[in-house]
Amino acid sequence: MFANFSQALLELFVSSLWETVVMVGISGIVGALLGVPLGVFLRLTDTGGVLQNGAANRIVGGIVNAVRSTPFIILLVAIIPLTRFVTGSSIGTAAAVVPLTIAAAPFVARLVETALREVDHGLIEAAQAMGATTGQIVWKVLLPEALPGIVAGLTITFVSLTGYSAMAGAIGGGGLGDLGIRYGYQRFLPEVMLAVVVVLILFVQLVQSGGDWLVRRLSHK
Template structure:
């Protein structure tokens, strides 16, 4: 079946895979830059946190939940004006990074918050007793202790973003999803659709395996 692929189609597969890697990689990293501090803030201001502030926690948490609960395809379309303002276009790989990042950040924030909750509160109290500042507690206690869980959460995020990036192909976002829709669906080439699915499965498996390896290494330290 795959023997009928032309050289041009193979090259298109390679470029589409690269676009997917770029979309997932950039949106995941930028989402982490936003989401990790956001998750730390949610934990610090939560009940029993170092900076306990119920009102601020509810407001920020409400915003995070609102974005998380919005279906990605709706988010994709709803923020087209913002996407166009940032990238100058509403289609293409660069444009797809914007909604992917906005979807990733609150997702990461909640995963980070959950990981930080699992840190033994006795360690935090010990650090406070020794006069540690909030910054020191975060950098020397919370984040190091929760790092394996945070990395596991980031792995889940990258896997989810892979699926979201394929969905972005529905509005010309580029990547493997776009390739599958344009060639596999619109041009009635089921072998292309099958190849896209196989490549995405292998890509997700590679990301998951790398993340699991990193978690094991961090857990042993």
């Protein structure tokens, strides 16, 4: 299949793959940095949590649900002013990172909250009985016990972001999605579209396999 591609097109494939890796990597990492604390907050303030606060939990949870329920293609367009303010442009790889991050953070938050719910409440009660502070409970009980589940959730997030990054190509976000749309669809080159799909499948398989391996290692510990 690749034998029929020109040198310029192959180089474009490589650069587009790199743009996809950058978009997914940066948005996934920043989304995790925002989403993990958000997920911890949602768990702590939930019913039965260490810092139970129904009002705060409902407000933050409502915002998280609102962002999660917004279709990504609509989110891309809706926050163009914010994207332009942050990056100076509404198109390109850097611009695509902004909506990808905003989409990733609440997604991670809910997955982290779910993983924290699986922690045995008896461990938390034992830590409280020994006089542990909230910070100690979070860092020494909740996060270590839920770490395999959190890593599994982050793996799902990176896989989802791969699909979102391809969707970002619809508005000039760069990456493999942009390549597939411009060459595979607009220029009627089905072999390019097929190649994009194959590369994305391999990329997702690599991410998923790496995440599964890390989860198994953490679970054994």
